[in-house]
Amino acid sequence: MLVITNYARKGGPDKWAPTPSRPERIFELHPRDRDPGSSVYFLRRDDDGVLHEIGSQAFFKRTQGSIEQEILLYLHGFSTTAESAFARAAELQKLMDARFANDPNAKSVEVILLLWPCDEDFGIMKDYWDDQDAADKSGFGFARVLGKFLEWRANRGGDNACYRPINILAHSMGNRVLRFTLDRWTTYEGGMPAIFKNIFMFAADVDNQSLEPGWSGHRITQTARNVIVYFANDDLAMSASKIANTPGNKTISRRLGHTGPEDMAKVPSNVYAIDCDDFNNLYDRPKGHSYFFRTNGVTEGTPGVAFEHMAVTIEGGRVPAGPDRTLILTV
Template structure:
């Protein structure tokens, strides 16, 4: 499995690629560098560099790429890679060769205590934006260097879960601020904001999250009011004087202020079925290892390029079994 990370490796950072890349899990400070790597098994990672990673993605038989940005307090093993492999297996069961899953790994903390962990991870998520903006620049330079006679035509999608939405938002903000002269390009076919741990006005005018909408053909917001992990998030943010509801709890605050490519997907009826009792990581399978309703909805959007909603006027959909 290919992956990109701004977690610090063990040992000094050098210009030579590390044949045995090892995460420094005690260090949750985001690196200014990004490391493009390949996982060969649990704890077996090799740094290959951006050119090799992009070439491997271009040559891969999969038609589309899905970048998966994980949530807070997640470690590479046993959290992030197993979940990315679950996603890959679900896509392969539906249609082998359609999607290649590539995790983006940012440095969460593993201190005890959810509130301390949470606040440390918010800072790390914000600072990670600059690192991953560099990765986007690598991609743009690589794309421009590819001969016009042999372009890469793969579609790119993003699935951001929980605080991964904050990482994604800050990445586009840093990219727009430091590298782009005329706004964000339309780069992503589908962006899936699942249980998003950002304020629910994030996609409105004047907010950083607006760039997500500008960079994507479709933006699907999956939310559930009984998401217990986001209730803990709200407690932590109130402690730090942030009172707004979370996007993953209520969906967009006012759909009329969002762009027409934003869709609100209500997951209240099914989220705890797939993740009991927290109802937070509800985008995978059910207890019988069958693809869940949220995954099926995501798959449909990737397959067709269109988001299924019952209420097309208000761009709203209720997911049920």
């Protein structure tokens, strides 16, 4: 598995100082430091769980392939340990591989984990506030990754060109990381190229107006062919987030992952809203927050309807939805 992270390295120098890459150096995540730094590491995780640093150039070269092989970047949510993030990325890869093996029309998809440091303090609200801060800070590091990739791609041509379509699955607060990454990039570079095929926003922990013009999340809609918002009204994590993001408890901040876009007429025509109310709690009891594949008991390890919707979108390039760009998914 390929991994990009801004975690502090165990035994490393000051995390705010540039750290030279050393190919094949074993990389250990710092066991206690959860404050994101400016250094970004390009890693390979072997089957034995050992991480090796491979450097950006070797990393990007490994992602090079044909247009029939797609990339899915996975940005995990808040209060997620590194091991949990590795496990979910591996499960996504397993499901994608199974689909490719069983369906001759399916495309090969490589899952790449974008790992950002989450807090593991006791107390869910403290974790939430700490992770919001970490998500915002992580935008700086991942904006650097984007810059490195665009520079690398610009220098490729002919037989060396990079053709693989790139998709993103951002879950929960991972959408906040995505928003700040693109915000940082456009702030310093002045523009944002449309480099993604699909952006899948699951249970997005951002304001439900974020994708409208004038909001910082609007940049997300400018970077992808399709932006697909998956939401559920009975997502308990979104209910808690709505309260946590109410300044002074005066105005309720409705979350995108709770309601979908507030007004579909105000978001660009490449934004789609997918209602997952019918199964989110079936797949993830009791919170109903992690429903991009099944995670409960006997159904663990099998794809769910949201995963199938995402996979069909990746394969066909078109989003299954009605004329109004909305869809209610049912089991």
